[in-house]
Amino acid sequence: MVGTGRAIPFILILLVVNSAISGCISESxxxxxxxxxxxxxxxxxxxxxxxxxxxxxxxWINMTLRRLYLGQTTDGGFLDDPILIQPYIDSTYYFISALSLINESPHNKERTIKWLHLNENNFFQNVSKYPDELGGIYFGVMSLKLLNEAPHNRNEIIKRVLSYRQKNGKFTCNGMDCTWMALKTLVALNYTKAGNWTLEEWYSLRPPERYNFKQVVEYISSFYHTVETLEMMGIDYKMLKTYEEKKDFIQNISQDLISHLNPRAPLFYVAYVAGVLNKTGLLDSESRDIIYRTLEERKLDDGGYHIFGDNYGEHQGTYFAIMALIMIGEEPDRDTLEFIHNRESPFGGFIFPQKLKxxxxxxxxxxxxxxxxxxxxxxxxxxxxxxxxxxxxxxxxxxxxxxxxxxxxxxxxxxxxxxxxxxxxxxxxxxxxxxxxxxxxxxxxxxxxxxxxxxxxxxxxxxxxxxxxxxxxxxxxxxxxxxxxxxxxxxxxxxxxxxxxxxxxxxxxxxxxxxxxxxxxxxxxxxxxxxxxxxxxxxxxxxxxxxxxxxxxxxxxxxxxxxxxxxxxxxxxxxxxxxxxxxxxxxxxxxxxxxxxxxxxxxx
CATH class of the missing domain: 1.50.10.20 (Glycosyltransferase)
Incomplete structure (x- = not known):
């Protein structure tokens, strides 16, 4: 039986100033x-x-240390959640794309290829954080292409992508226009009709009639993606009708680049601006300096970049920063490449960086x-x-x-x-x-x-x-x-x-x-x-x-x-x-x- 005992009286705490008597701490x-x-x-x-x-x-010791280093935030502390080593198709695509821009591949390339093929049958949905299925398909197909591979279930993927096409010729997912994503995927899969559809997109792409930042961002993004898709097909977009009209609008932007690339501008816009200036031959030394300074200011202590300027590196921001650097004739620093490689999963692919608490x-x-x-x-x-x-x-x-x-x-x-x-x-x-x-x-x-x-x-x-x-x-x-x-x-x-x-x-x-x-x-x-x-x-x-x-x-x-x-x-x-x-x-x-x-x- 447990006794009730007597109440414990109020404690007396002694502050020992002289360390010579501190031995009484361990007194029996x-x-x-x-x-x-x-x-x-x-x-x-x-x-x-x-x-x-x-x-x-x-x-095991080396892999444990690597996981722990990933858990340290920019403020010097370590997270209170485990660093998961699960790869995701979103982060895998952006990190592979970033490496491909400097002619590098993942260290675990073969395992990554195997992991990508393993997730084809469910259209990459079990490993995607993208809000719609088409995004996962795009990331998966393009990742394989960048690694000189093709999906094993090509026909099933094409059917799935085509199911997103509307009567007006656009592709929509979750109520948003995702035409460029669908067309790039179909071109990568050598789907014959994708070429004509891409040309239709080119001719339907017109500059905004009046300045509106949101419309400008959409136009610059669409221009870049359409040009990139045409390049995938081997078409010289500079020889197409309306090219000069499109170029004139981009030139106007280049003349006021500082206001466009303000500190709040997302990195994808910085990258697309650098990309369209490069592809239209409008990139001069002043534009290069402005873009380079913008990227320098956005680089984080961990070597990565954040797409919207948060204080931790992630896949999208890092990819777009490297893309912009390449477009202006620069290369990423070694710590940025280490940031990418350190996020390779031992299962293949790349982990999904997240904000750590x-x-x-x-x-x-x-x-x-x-x-x-x-x-x-x-x-x-x-x-x-x-x-x-x-x-x-x-x-x-x-x-x-x-x-x-x-x-x-x-x-x-x-x-x-x-x-x-x-x-x-x-x-x-x-x-x-x-x-x-x-x-x-x-x-x-x-x-x-x-x-x-x-x-x-x-x-x-x-x-x-x-x-x-x-x-x-x-x-x-x-x-x-x-x-x-x-x-x-x-x-x-x-x-x-x-x-x-x-x-x-x-x-x-x-x-x-x-x-x-x-x-x-x-x-x-x-x-x-x-x-x-x-x-x-x-x-x-x-x-x-x-x-x-x-x-x-x-x-x-x-x-x-x-x-x-x-x-x-x-x-x-x-x-x-x-x-x-x-x-x-x-x-x-x-x-x-x-x-x-x-x-x-x-x-x-």
């Missing part, structure tokens, strides 16, 4: 004060040598992984990010994560930051102990209090002995005869960790045996990495190891994703969604704790 609590006296145990240190570098394998807690986990695996850490960017996040850190987990991120990255704390950490730690400890029952009843708050105690040790903030004894007494009231706490795995593990963080030096053979006996299929819980890491930490705090270490290592191997990172549990090892930084952090923590039991083993 007298065991005679405990409500329940646990059975003592002998700490073990028996474990087979484990070469963790061999266990993880170099290729950073989180200090996830940032800490990523910094830990990078440090553990020997990855590079941009300390300047990381420091800027941590400095910004510190000013709004108001919970234990965030505060602890920021502090340990500074320390792991080797970033020194100035006096003001050190005082801020110290004052916030005191504030949060006092806040917790105004309602002390939540510390010993809720695993979430137990974890937070453990982190505060750990942070307090590092900052010379010491909880008074009597208060620690009271908390330990309260926890021990939940200990059952079988050694568990409340017969609950999570609560038992947190109780053990908290007792030892309080300095109790809890080491009970029944508790060790109970935790060891909960191991299933190599891990704990489902099994899953969260439960497994928690139990390993509890066992480690008692100087114990799992009973079935070989089973545990097999479990870790079984959820190690082939393309980097770990998954939380079984089920998605060979899929696009396998792996995230949180699971990887937990797996490496487990391996680190296991290596502590084998002094001959180094993590890497």
């Amino acid at each position: 609590l007298p065991k005679e004060t405990a409500t329940k006296e646990p059975q003592t145990c002998q700490k073990t240190n028996s474990m087979k040598p484990l070469n963790l570098s061999d266990f993880l394998e170099d290729q 950073t989180n200090p807690i996830e940032t800490y986990k990523t910094v830990y992984i990078l440090k553990t695996l020997g990855g590079d850490i941009d300390r300047i960017k990381l420091k800027d990010y941590l400095d910004k996040e510190l000013s709004r850190a108001n919970d234990p987990k965030t505060l602890w994560s920021i502090y340990d991120s500074y320390k792991l990255a080797g970033i020194e704390l100035d006096k003001n930051k050190w005082e801020y950490f110290r004052n916030m730690t005191v504030f949060l400890l006092e806040k917790y102990l105004k309602n002390p029952d939540i510390i010993t009843n809720d695993p979430v708050h137990m974890e937070h209090f453990i982190l505060l105690l750990d942070l307090g040790k590092k900052l010379n903030v010491i909880v008074e002995n009597g208060t620690r004894r009271d908390i330990a007494d309260k926890l021990l009231e939940y200990r059952e005869k079988d050694g568990s706490f409340k017969h609950n795995l999570e609560f038992t593990a947190y109780s053990v960790i908290l007792l030892n963080e309080l300095g109790y030096e809890y080491c009970d053979q029944k508790t060790i045996a109970w935790l060891q006996n909960q191991q299933t299929e190599g891990g704990w819980g489902a099994p899953d990495l969260y439960s497994t890491e928690l139990v390993i930490e509890a066992l480690t705090s008692m100087g114990a190891v799992p009973r079935d270490i070989d089973g545990l290592l097999k479990f870790l191997k079984d959820i190690q994703c082939p393309y980097g990172e770990f998954d939380m549990s079984y089920g998605s090892k060979n899929s696009y969604v396998c792996g995230d930084s949180y699971a990887t952090y937990l797996a490496l923590r487990i391996l680190e704790m296991l290596s502590l039991h084998d002094q001959s083993s180094k993590l890497l």
Whole structure:
């Protein structure tokens, strides 16, 4: 039976100024004060040598680091969602097109071709983010053409494209005119009628009668795409009727280029303007300079570009920037090419870049992984990010994560930051102990209090002995005869960790045996990495190891994703969604704790 116990009195927190007396942080609590006296145990240190570098394998380490680097945003933090390695046809087309402009191909060209053919039968719909089916078909067919391939189901694709043609000869999708997209696709598939339809488009294309930015954008875009389609057919558009009329309108635009390419102009318009000036022979040195300066201003720290000027690189903006550079006789920088190649999926194709939302807690986990695996850490960017996040850190987990991120990255704390950490730690400890029952009843708050105690040790903030004894007494009231706490795995593990963080030096053979006996299929819980890491930490705090270490290592191997990172549990090892930084952090923590039991083993 769990006793009710006595209420924990208000805490006394000592701020230790003299580091010489900070050793009392780890002072053992007298065991005679405990409500329940646990059975003592002998700490073990028996474990087979484990070469963790061999266990993880170099290729996996490199792919994990690559995925982590993709998760860092321009502000220096790391995202709070996993970087998926699923390829999409939209991003694949734009990145392949960008590379083709400089006569390059994807590093994984053969796998990309195989992936494209694999998705033909459903017209690329399962791998497309485009709002209409025709867009996916266009991206797929043109990607294959750029790689000197043709679709295997040509006739079915042609039928599908033709189903979008209206009685007036236009192609519409979702109520929008997508004629140029359909005609390019049909020309790429050598559909004979597409040539005449493209000529009809040319002759129906007329400059706007009066200046309207939206109409100008539509005209410039249509002119460029129609010319490009005619070039695909080998037709000299300069010899066609109405060419001079169309050219005159473009010349007027070139004379007022600065106002057209204002900072808000989307990159696709910048690229099309550069393209039509190039193709009409109207590109002079002044126009080149204006376009080049525009592109220079829009380039991002990650090497990419954003089509609408956001702060992260993506496929469309990067393609249009490279297209504009090529049209004015320039080439992209090396970091832009690295930006593209770094987004190649191991399955073939390219991942879909997206805006990332950073989180200090996830940032800490990523910094830990990078440090553990020997990855590079941009300390300047990381420091800027941590400095910004510190000013709004108001919970234990965030505060602890920021502090340990500074320390792991080797970033020194100035006096003001050190005082801020110290004052916030005191504030949060006092806040917790105004309602002390939540510390010993809720695993979430137990974890937070453990982190505060750990942070307090590092900052010379010491909880008074009597208060620690009271908390330990309260926890021990939940200990059952079988050694568990409340017969609950999570609560038992947190109780053990908290007792030892309080300095109790809890080491009970029944508790060790109970935790060891909960191991299933190599891990704990489902099994899953969260439960497994928690139990390993509890066992480690008692100087114990799992009973079935070989089973545990097999479990870790079984959820190690082939393309980097770990998954939380079984089920998605060979899929696009396998792996995230949180699971990887937990797996490496487990391996680190296991290596502590084998002094001959180094993590890497």
